[in-house]
Amino acid sequence: MKRVCIYGAGAIGGWIGVKLARSGCEVSVVARGATLQALQADALRLDEGGATLQAPVRASASPADLGVQDLVVIAVKAPAMAEVARAIRPLLGPDTIVLTAMNGVPWWFFEGFGGRYAGTRLKSIDPDGAIAQAVPARHIVGCVVHASCALRTPGHVQHHFGNKLIIGEPSGEKTARVQQLASLLAGAGLECVLSEQIQKDAWYKLWGNMTVNPVSAMTGATTDLILNDDLVRGFISRVMLEAREIGERVGIPIAQQPEDRHQVTRKLGAFKTSMLQDVEAGKPVEIDALVTVVREMGEMTGVPTPFTDALLGLSRLHARVHGLY
Ligand SMILES: NC(=O)C1=CN([C@@H]2O[C@H](COP(=O)(O)OP(=O)(O)OC[C@H]3O[C@@H](n4cnc5c(N)ncnc54)[C@H](OP(=O)(O)O)[C@@H]3O)[C@@H](O)[C@H]2O)C=CC1
Ligand SMILES: CC(C)(CO)C(=O)C(=O)O
Numbered sequence: 001m002k003r004v005c006i007y008g009a010g011a012i013g014g015w016i017g018v019k020l021a022r023s024g025c026e027v028s029v030v031a032r033g034a035t036l037q038a039l040q041a042d043a044l045r046l047d048e049g050g051a052t053l054q055a056p057v058r059a060s061a062s063p064a065d066l067g068v069q070d071l072v073v074i075a076v077k078a079p080a081m082a083e084v085a086r087a088i089r090p091l092l093g094p095d096t097i098v099l100t101a102m103n104g105v106p107w108w109f110f111e112g113f114g115g116r117y118a119g120t121r122l123k124s125i126d127p128d129g130a131i132a133q134a135v136p137a138r139h140i141v142g143c144v145v146h147a148s149c150a151l152r153t154p155g156h157v158q159h160h161f162g163n164k165l166i167i168g169e170p171s172g173e174k175t176a177r178v179q180q181l182a183s184l185l186a187g188a189g190l191e192c193v194l195s196e197q198i199q200k201d202a203w204y205k206l207w208g209n210m211t212v213n214p215v216s217a218m219t220g221a222t223t224d225l226i227l228n229d230d231l232v233r234g235f236i237s238r239v240m241l242e243a244r245e246i247g248e249r250v251g252i253p254i255a256q257q258p259e260d261r262h263q264v265t266r267k268l269g270a271f272k273t274s275m276l277q278d279v280e281a282g283k284p285v286e287i288d289a290l291v292t293v294v295r296e297m298g299e300m301t302g303v304p305t306p307f308t309d310a311l312l313g314l315s316r317l318h319a320r321v322h323g324l325y
């Protein structure tokens with residue numbers, strides 16, 4: 001697995017890209033705007049543990065310039081996926097793996113999983129099926145990112161904490177290719193965990209950030225302030241109980257109480273969520289992949305979602321008023 005393309009060299013894509021390039025992969029990048037300019041002039045850079053690591057990469061706005069890859073890492077924010085789908089084709093050969101390093105419920109969630117819901121297309125994620133058509137499910141390996149990175153400047157990433165990528169085939173099978181990919185990522189210095197059921201890992205992460213992220217986006221509050229406010233914490237716990245019931249019905253039960261999950265988030269301290277960072281940067285927010293989709297899955301499974309609906313209505317309105325949705 002030598003030829004690797006990072007689609008979206010922001011905080012997470014840049015972090016993974018530098019790691020893979022320095023472990024011997026031939027890394028290219030699909031980028032645009034200021035990031036493209038920066039990477040055509042200079043190396044991709046990563047500040048980590050007091051050192052700056054550099055990796056020269058081939059950057060283009062056009063996937064056709066980069067050609068068929070062994071591995072494509074998609075690390076854009078969810079609202080950018082429709083555009084990625086329109087352009088990604090030249091990167092995909094018959095054996096290309098597409099690793100989706102993104103938060104939220106991915107478009108392939110019910111591929112090879114979900115019992116009676118198997119194969120369901122989530123309209124809030126992939127309204128017309130164009131994403132699934134552009135990236136056929138056979139290419140997908142799922143990925144849940146447990147790390148925090150931010151952009152210092154375009155093409156220059158600051159790693160904050162966490163080094164873990166949980167990966168897995170949507171079917172849960174331990175295929176040769178997923179094991180090979182896990183070795184590649186581990187060889188690049190990333191802690192790589194092979195999941196039994198990647199949908200469950202994605203859902204557990206979502207269980208925390210589907211609430212804290214939009215509340216932070218609306219209020220400007222860091223995670224500590226959100227969890228220290230009894231009324232806000234009570235509200236988001238009610239949203240989480242709805243999501244937990246939905247997860248139970250689709251086959252991904254969570255054997256925890258919302259308070260247990262809050263303890264995980266509390267460990268982050270006074271942390272600005274990625275959605276708050278997006279609001280501050282004037283970038284589109286990942287509301288559909290984090291919240292709208294839970295409402296959709298509530299309708300699908302017959303779980304009433306009054307608290308989720310309130311959170312969605314308010315956060316969507318906030319984002320619309322600020323031109324971010
Ligand atoms: N940052 C973090 O710590 C964590 C992030 N995540 C998740 O990882 C995913 C990526 O997040 P993050 O790295 O923070 O996001 P960033 O916004 O930092 O990076 C996304 C990058 O994708 C680029 N991009 C978007 N559309 C295109 C396009 N059509 N062509 C080329 N490049 C494109 C953006 O370019 P441009 O700047 O021009 O828009 C940007 O450089 C998200 O789902 C996020 O929720 C998960 C865990 C932690
Ligand atoms: C803050 C955290 C870790 C949980 O809400 C997160 O996932 C994010 O910032 O996107």
